[in-house]
Structures are given as structure tokens and as C-alpha cells.
């Protein structure tokens with residue numbers, strides 16, 4: 532993959548690792564980050580060697596929000612005509628699982644970016660918040676919707692209306708964070724989880740992600756029907772035959788992603 536101005540990109544085995552890299556601005560998300568991140572994710576999504584993706588920031592900040600310096604001069608007509616922030620939705624269209632490894636600040640757009648990932652592993656020093664209200668605006672990249680679905684209305688209202696931050700322990704209790712680890716273990720833990728995902732049947736992994744994501748969009752009856760059809764369709768794959776044969780033969784499965 533080409534070099535990026537705002538990201539560091541590498542692969543570790545069959546895991547794609549993307550590190551936000553604007554240290555002087557606490558990884559504030561500007562249009563270059565959006566363009567490059569979209570491009571990097573699209574590239575990993577299309578790379579048959581990659582089975583899962585980790586998105587990380589620095590120890591001090593996953594991302595301290597949308598770039599306020601870039602947004603400050605924007606007027607309504609430009610924001611509307613350019614569909615300001617609209618391009619970020621491409622992140623959520625990634626089909627392979629993305630784990631957000633969050634250390635330090637995940638504020639505003641940074642919290643929203645973490646929530647676009649499939650789950651969040653947080654370091655003990657992580658701080659989550661939607662402080663847009665303190666700037667005279669509101670969340671613009673899913674904070675009012677994904678946060679409410681993740682933590683419920685009461686806590687989402689508290690965070691969005693007051694702009695206060697919550698620490699990793701509160702975020703885990705509220706259901707925003709899947710696991711908390713020490714800051715030193717964060718990247719290792721996220722890479723291990725991603726490697727575990729990448730070692731499973733690719734088609735089953737993508738269907739699992741798709742099915743869980745539909746839970747936010749469908750009625751229970753529709754969701755259960757979709758899940759059952761996806762489950763049944765996996766019996767057409769060689770990986771289902773291999774996975775179940777390996778269990779019977781008490782050995783590790785050798786998935787071929789077919």
C-alpha cells in the first residue's frame with residue numbers, strides 16, 4: 532500500500548493495522564484523514580491476505596474529534612452542499628471486522644469513529660465523550676444514534692447534552708467497550724483478537740458481522756429470519772464441512788475460506 536500523510540499502515544500476519552498519525556493535533560480527524568482512512572480500509576477489505584483490521588491511535592489520543600481548525604470557517608451552505616462529514620459513512624461500509632484499540636481521548640468524531648468499528652478494546656486511560664455541545668454544535672457522525680444504541684438513552688443524553696467525558700470503566704459498564712486492558716497490553720490484545728477472527732472462516736466471519744449489525748436496523752422477527760437464512764447458507768461452504776469434521780476428529784480446522 533502507498534504511504535499516507537496521516538496514517539501508518541502495516542500488516543501483521545493476516546491482520547491489517549491502521550494507526551492514526553497526527554500526533555501534534557491529537558489525531559484530530561480532518562478531510563485528509565477521512566480520505567486516507569477510507570482508502571486504506573477499502574484496500575484491506577479487498578486484500579485476500581487480510582482477515583481482520585485493527586484501528587489504533589496514540590497512547591494519548593485515539594482521536595480528539597473532528598479537526599476544529601478545519602471546521603471553524605465553514606458556513607452552512609458549504610456544509611450542506613459538500614455534505615460535510617458524509618464521507619465518513621464509508622468506514623461503516625467495510626465488510627471485514629474492524630477492532631478499535633482506544634487509548635486516551637476518543638472525543639466527538641473520535642468516539643464516533645470508534646463506534647463505527649465493530650467493537651472497542653479500551654486501555655484503562657481511555658476517555659470517551661461527545662463534547663460537540665461545548666462548541667455550539669451536536670454530534671455529526673453517529674454520536675446521537677450509535678451511542679444511544681450502545682449505552683441507552685439516559686447515558687447518551689447525559690454525555691451529549693453535558694459534553695462530559697466517561698472513563699474506560701464507565702464505558703465498559705455502559706456497554707460501549709468490549710474489554711479493558713492496560714495501556715501496554717492494548718495493541719497486543721487487539722492484534723490477538725483480530726488474528727483470532729482472521730483465523731476463522733472468512734465467509735462465516737463476514738456473515739456474523741452482517742447479522743449482528745442488522746440487529747440495530749430490523750425488527751426481531753426480520754432479524755431472526757435473516758440470521759437463520761445466513762446460518763443455513765453456510766452449509767453450502769467447504770469451511771462448514773471442515774469446521775465440523777475437525778471437531779469430530781478432535782483436531783484444529785484448516786479453513787480455506789471457500
Ligand code: CO8
Pocket residue numbers: 555556557559560595596597598599600616619636638639640641643662663666669670671672
Ligand atoms: N481539532 C483540532 N485540533 C485539536 C483538536 C481537535 N478536535 N483536539 C486537540 N487539538 C490540538 C490542539 O489545538 C493542540 O494544538 P496546538 O498545540 O497547535 O495548540 C494540540 O492538539 C494538543 O491539544 P491540547 O493542547 O488541547 O492538549 P490537552 O492535553 O491540553 O487537552 C483535550 C486535550 C482535552 C482533548 C483538548 O485538546 C480538547 O478539548 N480537544 C477538543 C476536543 C473536542 O471538542 N472534540 C470534538 C470536536 S467536534 C467533533 O468532533 C464534531 C463531530 C462531528 C463528526 C466528526 C467527524 C470526523
